[in-house]
Amino acid sequence: MKILVCISRTPDTTAKIAFTDNNTKFATDGVQWIINPYDEWYALVRAIELKEKDASVTLHLINVGNADTEPIIRKALALGGDEAIRVNTDIQDPFFIASQIAHVAKEGGYDLIMTGKETIDHNGSSIGAMVAELLDTNYISLATKLDIESGKALVSREIEGGEEIAESPLPLTLSCQKGMAEARIPNMRGIMAARTKPLKVVEPVQSDCYTETINFLLPPPKAGVKLIPADNPELLVKLLREEAKVI
Amino acid sequence: MSVLIYTEHQDGKFKKNSLEAISYGVTLANQSGAAAFALVVGNTTASLSDLGKYGVNKVFHVAADHAHLSDTKFMSALIAQVATEQNITTTVFSNTLSAKGIAPRVAVRLKAGMIAGAVALPDLSNGFAVKKNVFSGKAVTDIKVLTTNKVITLNANAFEIKETGGSAEVVNLNISLPSSTITIKAVNKTAGEIPLAEAERVISGGRGLKGPENWGMIEELAKLTGAATACSRAVADAHWRPHHEHVGQTGLAVSPNLYFAVGISGAIQHLAGVNRSKTIVVINKDPEAPFFKAADYGIVGDAFEVMPKIIQAVKDLG
């Protein structure tokens, strides 16, 4: 079985969010970059677990991005995986990224393509489904469990007010979230091994962009908290009813 | 030019978030003098013509096996076919858990640029630009759609439901249905609770509550105010509460009218999932807790003393 895990690079969760160039670009000065948490903790670690259970599994990672993303690709390889592919391009709109992933996936003939639930910078939650459509595979989003049994995928996924357990033939594309696996920290052996694992750089294929980012805006700051004395919580309830009108 | 709104239903009712999407789609259609249609797939006891009171001109209905509604390949083929046959340019979804799997596929099929999680109507003054949240709620961006066809998923609670009165013509469509290869093995519902993603009010607890045995006051206040319950990641990780209640950067992002946080410090990753809430209330015994900076109302105090009094005061409201 061949698995492809899609890895994206995002600012650290505590990074200061600010913009430059007339609010058209994210200010990267001093920003620490990480593997998008959903891609790392859930998609990648679950894929590694599947490989640990079945040594015949081939596990490849893919990132669409320029050379700046290589440190996080090496970090991902330190957790596990046989090799990584980087599609050498600045990131553009989601359809463009999905087209690049789909192209590599088609060439490689993968049985399972795993993404994170969403990127924590773009919050699209859409690239996995676009890849699935381009490949014409089944797609299951927001998976919380994945097992492969006699060539079929058994997946639990979150639905409103519960969970659904579905069985799908392979190939399958799925997006992963909490529940899939427990986060891991790379060990020294992994870090050393990652240095010599293949990181192939391929050039992008031609693809349209369907959208364009115009600018960014920071939300207006809050007016400030109205503090209510601890011995008068009744006042809070009154304010929530009469002023905020929320209860 | 027309607008199609995919309308979800559950237990014989249209979903509230889908009604928001209808109001959004109808308002958008009115701005450009176009027609708005609702699309309902699968069987429901809800009255389809009633959707007219939210302003749609027609309701398209496609009969389908309930089990297929969660098959993204099946659903996207179906919706894209309806959109093509009915000359739709903009297809609107509520950004629900199920739409996340379907809408991007529809966008690819229709060669449409997609806005995932719109928070406002498109600005048509210079093309078609839509606001959406990015950086987990810490910023907003304007994204221009460059294609003729468009797909928009609308965030929950981002647009008000508008009732204009009226009734819509119901048109049953005969679509040659694609085949499905997904088998649903089981559906496990957490009965009786208000789904967090749709909730207008959320009462949430953190590690300050000391242990799962103290969640009674969170649940009681939630029940009294018709709210859903949520928690911080620290609480879900400690298995005090189920995973699906975890909100924040790596959990669910919510934007209710009221987010009521008890014993939660307000770490930046927590705030990322709740900072779009209209009114935030924080109960914390530490005046330096970072959550107070993001709050509208706060009480510096011990939750175990304050909460019973709040619950009593809400009961007294009647």
Ligand SMILES: Cc1cc2nc3c(=O)[nH]c(=O)nc-3n(C[C@H](O)[C@H](O)[C@H](O)COP(=O)(O)OP(=O)(O)OC[C@H]3O[C@@H](n4cnc5c(N)ncnc54)[C@H](O)[C@@H]3O)c2cc1C
């Ligand atoms: C990559 C990454 C992603 C993360 N994603 C998330 C996420 O999605 N969601 C999330 O929540 N966290 C997330 N976290 C964790 C986050 O950083 C915090 O550790 C977590 O939110 C803390 O949970 P808490 O507020 O319940 O606990 P604590 O930080 O321990 O806070 C408990 C609070 O309770 C108060 N308190 C104690 N006793 C009382 C009392 N008797 N009455 C009133 N108040 C009391 C204390 O003053 C304190 O402020 C993430 C972290 C990382 C690194």
Ligand SMILES: Nc1ncnc2c1ncn2[C@@H]1O[C@H](COP(=O)(O)O)[C@@H](O)[C@H]1O
């Ligand atoms: N540039 C990228 N390279 C590889 N995978 C990506 C990239 N961007 C997003 N992904 C994958 O697609 C998922 C969903 O992204 P998004 O639609 O932006 O929320 C992420 O969790 C990743 O697994």
